[in-house]
Amino acid sequence: MAYEKEKEIAIAAVTGAALLCQEVRRQMVPEAMAKQDRSPVTVADFGAQAVVCKTLRELFPNDPIVAEEDAAELKTAAMAKPLQQVSQYVQAIIPEATPETVTRWIDYGNGSVGPRYWTLDPIDGTKGFLRNDQYAVALALVEAGEIKVGVLACPALTIGDTTGILFIAVRGAGAVMQPLSGGSAQSIQVAASIDWAHFRFVESVESGHGNQEQQSAIAQAAGITADSLRMDSQAKYGAVAAGEAVLYLRLPSPKSPDYREKIWDHAAGVIVVEEAGGRVTDMTGRPLDFSQSAKLVNNRGVVVSNGEIHDKVLAALQ
Numbered sequence: 001m002a003y004e005k006e007k008e009i010a011i012a013a014v015t016g017a018a019l020l021c022q023e024v025r026r027q028m029v030p031e032a033m034a035k036q037d038r039s040p041v042t043v044a045d046f047g048a049q050a051v052v053c054k055t056l057r058e059l060f061p062n063d064p065i066v067a068e069e070d071a072a073e074l075k076t077a078a079m080a081k082p083l084q085q086v087s088q089y090v091q092a093i094i095p096e097a098t099p100e101t102v103t104r105w106i107d108y109g110n111g112s113v114g115p116r117y118w119t120l121d122p123i124d125g126t127k128g129f130l131r132n133d134q135y136a137v138a139l140a141l142v143e144a145g146e147i148k149v150g151v152l153a154c155p156a157l158t159i160g161d162t163t164g165i166l167f168i169a170v171r172g173a174g175a176v177m178q179p180l181s182g183g184s185a186q187s188i189q190v191a192a193s194i195d196w197a198h199f200r201f202v203e204s205v206e207s208g209h210g211n212q213e214q215q216s217a218i219a220q221a222a223g224i225t226a227d228s229l230r231m232d233s234q235a236k237y238g239a240v241a242a243g244e245a246v247l248y249l250r251l252p253s254p255k256s257p258d259y260r261e262k263i264w265d266h267a268a269g270v271i272v273v274e275e276a277g278g279r280v281t282d283m284t285g286r287p288l289d290f291s292q293s294a295k296l297v298n299n300r301g302v303v304v305s306n307g308e309i310h311d312k313v314l315a316a317l318q
């Protein structure tokens with residue numbers, strides 16, 4: 001099958017990173033360090049990025065990686081202690097890790113968008129991770145602007161009687177989910193609109209990451225009467241792909257009208273939903289454009305659905 005090697009390496013890398021995140025949560029109450037944009041980052045974000053970038057670079061040395069974090073701050077003297085912690089967590093997954101190699105591996109993620117690249121969010125939903133709620137490790141391969149492979153680990157997500165879910169999709173080959181702790185893969189499909197128990201929508205926990213008032217109004221216009229499920233991270237894409245909800249709305253926040261969505265906050269989730277039979281566009285109906293830069297400069301807002309209700313949602317947005 002096409003992209004077999006990419007898929008296997010991506011699964012190994014993301015699983016290692018998710019284990020690291022779970023280990024951090026078990027051993028400590030992670031502290032948030034503030035980035036320049038004042039958003040939080042933790043030792044687990046850095047550790048997860050080191051694990052994934054090191055694995056990818058070894059197997060695909062020519063592929064750029066566009067990842068959320070970088071090690072510039074972490075290399076400063078003031079950060080010696082957190083760097084030591086990052087290095088120890090990474091060592092549990094990759095024994096040869098040292099503070100020096102770890103910062104180098106993290107900076108493999110400073111690549112640029114090009115004809116073929118990987119994009120990584122080492123922890124998507126850092127605020128969720130800090131709150132002991134949902135978070136995800138999200139990795140995707142993009143070629144000529146088209147997402148080809150996506151692997152999304154959601155360690156805190158429960159579906160059926162499994163907690164800790166790994167979503168995997170390859171373009172044209174469908175989407176599956178499997179227990180993060182190992183076990184067999186099961187093919188997934190979005191829910192049909194007649195499935196009333198799942199005829200509901202998901203949105204962010206953080207009100208500043210969307211426009212909850214408008215999101216409720218649009219969901220209602222599409223016939224959804226149930227309250228929203230609020231969850232952090234791309235676990236929302238997983239919920240739509242696995243048929244737990246029929247719609248995920250992320251409309252521009254009135255507090256940050258000029259915000260542009262980042263590619264790593266969407267790429268893995270988009271292919272998982274599309275391969276499960278769903279549809280993803282921006283709020284004007286355009287496909288998300290992953291060919292430009294780390295930001296989705298040609299898109300505003302994101303609409304993710306089971307496909308069936310997509311046009312109705314877009315019409316309500318006009």
Ligand SMILES: Nc1ncnc2c1ncn2[C@@H]1O[C@H](COP(=O)(O)OS(=O)(=O)O)[C@@H](OP(=O)(O)O)[C@H]1O
Pocket residue numbers: 039068121123124125126127128203204205206208209210231232233234253256259262265
């Ligand atoms: N203003 C604004 N608008 C839209 N999106 C924003 C904004 N600010 C931040 N972010 C990005 O949101 C990412 C996580 O958002 P989620 O909505 O998935 O999770 S959460 O419910 O907010 O925790 C989060 O990803 P992580 O940084 O990886 O956690 C951010 O990249």
Ligand SMILES: [Mg+2]
Pocket residue numbers: 039040068126
């Ligand atoms: Mg962040």
Ligand SMILES: [Mg+2]
Pocket residue numbers: 121123124125264265
């Ligand atoms: Mg993110």
Ligand SMILES: [Mg+2]
Pocket residue numbers: 045068121122123124125126
């Ligand atoms: Mg992140």
